[in-house]
Amino acid sequence: MDPLDGNAIAGALFEHFGNEMTMAHVRCSHCNSTSLIAELRVYMKAPGAVARCPQCDEVLIVIVDVRGTQRFDMANMEMVSPT
Amino acid sequence: MAGTALPGRLIWQLGRVVELVDETARTKSIVLDVPGWQGHRAGQHVDVRLTAEDGYQAERSYSIASGPEDPRLVLTVERLDDGEVSPYLTDVLMPGDELELRGPIGGYFIWEESLGGPLLMIAGGSGVAPFRAILRHWTAVHGSVPTRLLYSSRSLDDLIYRAELLDGAHDGVEVRIALTRQWPDDWRGHRGRIDDELLQQVAWAPSERPLVYICGPTGFVEAAAQSLVGQGHDPRRVRTERFGPTGT
Numbered sequence: 001m002d003p004l005d006g007n008a009i010a011g012a013l014f015e016h017f018g019n020e021m022t023m024a025h026v027r028c029s030h031c032n033s034t035s036l037i038a039e040l041r042v043y044m045k046a047p048g049a050v051a052r053c054p055q056c057d058e059v060l061i062v063i064v065d066v067r068g069t070q071r072f073d074m075a076n077m078e079m080v081s082p083t
Numbered sequence: 084m085a086g087t088a089l090p091g092r093l094i095w096q097l098g099r100v101v102e103l104v105d106e107t108a109r110t111k112s113i114v115l116d117v118p119g120w121q122g123h124r125a126g127q128h129v130d131v132r133l134t135a136e137d138g139y140q141a142e143r144s145y146s147i148a149s150g151p152e153d154p155r156l157v158l159t160v161e162r163l164d165d166g167e168v169s170p171y172l173t174d175v176l177m178p179g180d181e182l183e184l185r186g187p188i189g190g191y192f193i194w195e196e197s198l199g200g201p202l203l204m205i206a207g208g209s210g211v212a213p214f215r216a217i218l219r220h221w222t223a224v225h226g227s228v229p230t231r232l233l234y235s236s237r238s239l240d241d242l243i244y245r246a247e248l249l250d251g252a253h254d255g256v257e258v259r260i261a262l263t264r265q266w267p268d269d270w271r272g273h274r275g276r277i278d279d280e281l282l283q284q285v286a287w288a289p290s291e292r293p294l295v296y297i298c299g300p301t302g303f304v305e306a307a308a309q310s311l312v313g314q315g316h317d318p319r320r321v322r323t324e325r326f327g328p329t330g331t
Binding site for chain 2: 001002003004005006007008010011014015018020022023036038039044
């Protein structure tokens with residue numbers, strides 16, 4: 001399936017962080033590269049959304065809906081700069 | 084401030100459908116009145132949420148196709164036959180109905196005069212929607228940045244905003260159309276897909292550092308972005324937005 005990009009999860013991230021996040025820089029803890037959230041490769045067909053590093057494909061963000069509440073897993077990345 | 088979104092909060096709001104405009108056989112523009120709408124920047128999108136009687140919800144993102152200066156919010160929706168949301172929006176929704184949406188969203192795929200140019204927009208199919216917002220903004224502020232739109236569509240009949248784009252509503256903007264499947268015998272535009280040669284022709288030279296925005300299906304966006312970067316354009320000045328039939 002063709003991936004989308006970080007723009008596709010901008011609404012969920014905005015709701016979670018209370019701010020526009022697509023221009024935030026994140027660092028991948030696997031390959032150490034830095035990307036804008038807008039540049040992540042996003043797969044929406046999983047049970048939830050999965051955002052991967054555009055350089056090494058490491059999973060950086062997982063967003064899953066559990067009974068109406070969105071759960072975020074961002075264990076493999078570090079926020080380098082705010083928006 | 085009743086009815087006004089608090090800054091920093093993204094809330095679901097109701098918009099009322101004022102008008103539905105047939106853009107092509109598969110595409111409609113939904114003109115909305117959204118009380119308390121906080122305004123938007125050209126290129127941003129909204130999330131639309133539908134709720135079934137049993138409580139099942141489906142959400143999709145749609146680019147805002149109206150300019151920040153326009154009086155109403157416009158979303159342009161292409162009908163996907165196996166879609167969960169778009170067939171409702173194009174076939175069932177009527178003027179007077181309400182639609183749940185949140186936004187505006189996005190800080191990356193936006194353009195305003197202060198970002199400068201030259202500005203090159205490359206659209207595949209309904210990926211032209213955010214560029215209509217940018218063009219309307221450009222025209223409303225009497226844009227002085229050299230601007231070109233390269234728009235790839237299957238046929239003339241599939242061209243969204245055809246009258247607006249071909250009749251020179253955005254005076255000063257160069258519009259180039261590529262028709263990929265069908266074209267009239269006397270068609271003077273590009274025939275076939277956007278390729279390296281056409282991009283080289285339409286894009287300014289890399290030394291002029293154009294600011295490039297590409298929106299369309301993933302394959303289209305990646306092919307155009309790779310071609311431009313391969314021709315020496317700075318990847319940091321090539322902004323992309325991919326869309327597809329999926330959503331949460």
